[in-house]
Every structure is written in structure tokens, then in C-alpha cells.
Amino acid sequence: MITIIAAAGENNELGKDNDLVWHLPDDFKRFKKLTTGHPMIMGRKTFESFPKPLPGRLHIIITRSKKYTPKVPEGREQDVIVVNSIDAALIKASIDTTPFIIGGGEIYKLGIEVTDRIELTRVHGTFEVDTYFPEFDKTQWELVLKEKHEKDEKHKYAFTYETWERI
Template sequence: MLTLIVAAAENNAIGKNNGLLWHLPDDFKHFKQTTTGHYIIMGRKTFESFPKPLPNRTHVIITRQSDYKVPENCIVVSSLQKALKSCPENEEVFIIGGGEIYKQAMPLADKIELTRVHTTLDADTFFPEIGSADWQLVSEQFHPKDEKHAFSFTFLTYRRK
């Protein structure tokens, strides 16, 4: 099963200058709980936005750089198709960014785990539109703004129709 996991603002903004637009600890916890123990596929810039590889996950990094050096437990490939082939067939695999990788993966995905951040922000990277003809909302859980979260947000799970 191929799952896109993302936090996106109301205008689908997901990042700017290779960084996140917000700090939402409960969204980080959700991301960690959901992806731990799985293969995570990402573009090179997304990988480089981390201080170090995320623990307990196998990183599959898509880059055009043939000599790109990565730490142990990371796999480098040149396309989304090669990334998918490098993952186990009968396990859930997560696409974690960035914008171009999400766009390529959207037609192939079975599920979307979207954290909808209830704000509109300036960005240079966006998540593709979720078309209602293709996707059905199957669960939602609202999280209000509080002292640790500058914005309210909702965890939304979509499955392909």
C-alpha cells in the first residue's frame, strides 16, 4: 500500500526554503507513530532538510545525482518507479515529500494521511489538490490551537475510491 503523508495549510502550502512552515509537536508525534518501522520515500531536498536520518525507518532518496552519498540504511535511486521497486511489496510504504515527489506519486497512491493546518501561509512548495472524484475521506480528528501549537489542525485520512 502506498500512502502519502503530509502536513499542508488550507492553500496546500507545505514548505518554504526547504523548511517547514510550522512547529506542531502532536503532528510530529503522529508522523513518527505512523511511519516508524516502514520505508519512507522522499526527494533529496526533503532528506537534506533533516538534521540526520529519522530513526527506525528505511530512507529511500530520489535524486538525479549518481554519486550522492548517504548514511547506512539509506537507499539512493533515480526515479519514483525505482524507489517503489526498492520497497517490500506487501508493506505500507510512505511518500514524505517534497512537492514534486507528491505530484508524481498522487496517481499511484492508495491512501493520504493529511494533517490540514488551519491557516494560509506563503510558501514555495505545495501539495497537489485532492480530487473528490478519486478520494474519499474516511476519518478526521480535530486538534485545537493551544500553548504548544500556534495553529489548529485536523488529521484527515483519505482512501482512493
């Protein structure tokens, strides 16, 4: 089951200047819990936004560049694969039954047609961004889980976890 995982604002805002525009520690914990042990498909910019590869996950990077060599700490080379298409990424990810597509915006657009599930954290606010989550036809999807998280001392914005499954 291929799963997209994303956090997006009320108008599908994802981020600006290759970074998130909110800080939601509980959402980070959920991301870690869901993705650990599974391959993650991402674009080059998303990979480069991490200080280093995330532990316990294979990073499959999609880039148009045939010469791209990611900066990877010594001993972590086996945690990173570079491919040039979503199809190649899905083939590499097929070693696992639950690969995740983790962004950015262009990779979400490529992956939305082949995805079985969307784990969407809807951040309740509007934001100035340069990257957006793609619109998806909700008539082709069923909302199977909706869990609200209120604003608190650690979270400047309220948000809702939504799990969508393709019908």
C-alpha cells in the same frame, strides 16, 4: 498500501526554503507513530532537511543526480538507499506492505497517482511558501477519518488530521 503523509496549509502550502513554516509537536508524534518501521520515500531536499536519518525507518531518496552520495552517520548506511525514479523507489519499498511517501512537493506529485491512502494534516492557516502539496481529485477519494486539533499552548495553529482512501 502506499501512503502519502503530509501537512499542508489551507491553500496546500507545504514549506519554504526546505523547511516547515509551522511547529506542531502532536503532528510530529503522529508522523513518527505512523512511519516507524516502514520505508519512507522522499526527495533529496527532504532528506537533507533532517539532521540525521530518522530511527527505525528505511530512507529511500529520489534524486536526478547519478552521483549523489548522502551524508549518513557511520553505522547508519543501511538505513539509506538512493534511486533515480519513483518506480525504482517503489520497488525498493516493496519489502514492506505500507511504504510512505513523505515529500517534498515534486515527490508528492510523482506519487499521487500510485498512492492508495493520503494521511493529510490540514493546518488551519495560510502561509507564504515556495512548495505546495498537489491538488487531488476528491471524487476519486473518500474521506474516512477527520479529527480536529485545536490551537493550544504547544500549537500556534489549529489543524485537522484527514485520512483519504482511493475509491
